Amino acid sequence: MIRFGLIGAGRIGKVHALAVQAVPNALITAVADVVPAAAEALAQQLGAQVVSIEEMFNSSHVDAYIIASSTDTHADYLMRCAEVGKPVFCEKPLDLSYERAQRCSEAVQKAGVPCMLGFNRRFDPQFSTLKQHLQAGTIGKLETLIITSRDPAPPPVTYIKVSGGIFRDMMIHDFDMARWLLDEEPTRVYAVGSALVDPAIGAAGDVDTASVTLSTASGKIAVITNSRRATYGYDQRIEAFGEKGMLQANNQLENTLLFAGTEGVMTAKPQHFFLERYADAYRIELTQFVQALQQDTQMPTTEQDGLQALRLADAAYESWKSGQPVDLT
Incomplete structure (x- = not known):
């Protein structure tokens, strides 16, 4: 125990x-x-x-x-x-x-x-299945990766001021996902961002809408899009495109009911926020932490993963401020 x-x-x-x-x-x-x-x-x-x-x-x-x-x-x-x-x-x-x-x-x-860092999205069943297909070569060589992450509403500005900004606070999860799925360290980072949701976020020195392009030495490209607001719920999607096809992990919906009629086809909204969307992921990551301790095996994520994700976040911030790409080589 x-x-x-x-x-x-x-x-x-x-x-x-x-x-x-x-x-x-x-x-x-x-x-x-x-x-x-x-x-x-x-x-x-x-x-x-x-x-x-x-x-x-x-x-x-x-x-x-x-x-x-x-x-x-x-x-x-x-x-x-x-x-x-x-x-x-x-x-x-x-x-x-x-x-x-x-x-x-x-x-x-x-x-x-033994140290494990809480990058819970690696343990989400949808995303881990996508990773397994990449490893199995289902779409052949990965060429482009698109990661979409949008919160339902922005946090208070008081939080924004101490959060480290959108790149270090919110997008850091996506930087980790990009590293994990690309299976190759990004060598170049280019970021753009705007305060479109709440002017107070811009006044606090941050942005609420951002996009980052990562590229690797082999030529793989990853595009990450973040927003602090999505009126329809918690938007969490990944698309992987390769020489043999495409893989998509789509949103988890509030329910599976679908209505089809003369007005069109309608489904439920995405689950509201991370507590609902990643409930399984939180349980699975801690289960794997306990198993690694009991079996004396390597941790599935470590503080080194946190360090590399933070390095990408810092580079994205630098790129956004300068308007120029940042070379990490």
């Missing part, structure tokens, strides 16, 4: 707590949060103890950690995990600073601590 200490009892902490409840041979025994009431409420639901951060890292009743706290704390807590020598599952990103994230990665590797 893997006994988890959960750091962070906010929205994503609750998501991981719910996922752990569905994972065999795993349970959460301790919860810590800077908001005591949030920790107390979640701990009571889980039958866990509320502890301080210091107690968390000194507890003999915790075998591994889940870091689901605010982004600016991830690196510090990962360092603590390295110090105590216990495995850790950490939400993305490692940090908003590439240099600090790199130092954190080096510390984790030096300590030899």
Whole structure:
């Protein structure tokens, strides 16, 4: 049985707590949060103890950690995990600073601590099936990849100001997906972006609508499109095109009902947001984390994946600001 200490009892902490409840041979025994009431409420639901951060890292009743706290704390807590020598599952990103994230990665590797980064979309059944077909050569050599990711509504501007911007906060998932599906590191990044949804986002120094083109040494091209607003729901799609055909992973709908009549053909909207869309992915990723610990096998994602995705995010930001492509070679 893997006994988890959960750091962070906010929205994503609750998501991981719910996922752990569905994972065999795993349970959460301790919860810590800077908001005591949030920790107390979640701990009571889980039958866990509320502890301080210091107690968390000194507890003999915790075998591994889940870091689901605010982004600016991830690196510090990962360092603590390295110090105590216990495995850790950490939400993305490692940090908003590439240099600090790199130092954190080096510390984790030096300590030899198993570390998995929460790029949950790799574990979505639709996307993982697409990956399996790419590996099997179903469409032959991959030539172009199109990734669409649109949120139903923008977050508060107060969040935008501390998020690191659309490239580091939202698109970082898509950078990881692009690396994973291309199976080759991008060597060139070109980004454009605008504040079309909310002028306040632009005033905060960010954009809410962005597109990035990635290219690799072999010539593969990936295009990522993000928007902070989609009036019809959470838009999550991937298209892979190759020499022998095309693969598509489309939206998960609220239901499978289809109406056909003289007015046309109608289906349900996409599921509302990530909590519904990626519920299975959160459970599967934590299941695989536990299995990797029990079987002493390599983690399916690591802090190195987080580092490379952040590198692409930084390059995209630089390209957007300069209006020029960025060469990563």
